[in-house]
Amino acid sequence: MTFSQEWDTRFKENNNISIWPWSDLVSFVMRYARPSGPQFRVLELGCGAGANIPFFLSMGAQYYGIEGSPTIIKRLREKFPSIQDRLIAGDFTSSIPFQGDFDLVVDRSAVTHNPTAGIKKCLEVVHKILKDDGKYIGIDWFSTLHSDYKEGKEAEDGFTRTSYQAGQFANVGRVHFSDRSHLEELLEKFSILILEHKTVKREIPDNGIFAAWNFVTKK
Numbered sequence: 001m002t003f004s005q006e007w008d009t010r011f012k013e014n015n016n017i018s019i020w021p022w023s024d025l026v027s028f029v030m031r032y033a034r035p036s037g038p039q040f041r042v043l044e045l046g047c048g049a050g051a052n053i054p055f056f057l058s059m060g061a062q063y064y065g066i067e068g069s070p071t072i073i074k075r076l077r078e079k080f081p082s083i084q085d086r087l088i089a090g091d092f093t094s095s096i097p098f099q100g101d102f103d104l105v106v107d108r109s110a111v112t113h114n115p116t117a118g119i120k121k122c123l124e125v126v127h128k129i130l131k132d133d134g135k136y137i138g139i140d141w142f143s144t145l146h147s148d149y150k151e152g153k154e155a156e157d158g159f160t161r162t163s164y165q166a167g168q169f170a171n172v173g174r175v176h177f178s179d180r181s182h183l184e185e186l187l188e189k190f191s192i193l194i195l196e197h198k199t200v201k202r203e204i205p206d207n208g209i210f211a212a213w214n215f216v217t218k219k
């Protein structure tokens, strides 16, 4: 179990409440794994405040979400009563409480908040619960080119940092950064169909480089 409890505190204090679908997630799903109708089953790992839920419901997909924060899951069940039984509080590095045969598993910046061992364990289960031709899409997995990779403190392994006091990773516990070969090792059970490396340098105010991976994989 490698869920960082700091997330529950963030949500209790009404921080990190993102409610609009993330544009990269929408475009990757529409381009590479467009839901085909009511039989299409999608699981989101670490759904947070549910930013991506309305998008999948509008596509008519059967949506399931697992999220480590009981506080935010309680709020999501009230907000989306029609799918309340499919929104579960749990640590996806420990177990995934849904039976298999998903067409799609998605994760925007959630698995990348765990150390290498937890990520490996989670990906093994994801591989098992996907249909034979199912896809796993990862959006915003932080890259070692991100300027914050040099900040914080080393956690369980050389790719995982923690204890950020400032910036986008302040008070969220663990943050995992990947380079290409580490990512390929983590995803070795999957076929990588698309791999994009996104780097953004904000000039004003200068806050360094945001760098992250987006990928589409197939079982």
Ligand SMILES: C[S@@+](CC[C@H](N)C(=O)[O-])C[C@H]1O[C@@H](n2cnc3c(N)ncnc32)[C@H](O)[C@@H]1O
Pocket: 002, 003, 004, 007, 008, 018, 022, 045, 046, 047, 048, 049, 050, 051, 052, 066, 067, 068, 069, 090, 091, 092, 093, 107, 108, 109, 110, 111, 113, 114
């Ligand atoms: C950066 S937020 C992203 C939330 C959402 N995916 C989005 O795009 O708005 C990361 C989320 O992953 C969840 N998370 C991180 N590690 C987890 C774990 N091991 N098990 C369950 N949830 C986890 C956190 O609680 C948090 O809600």
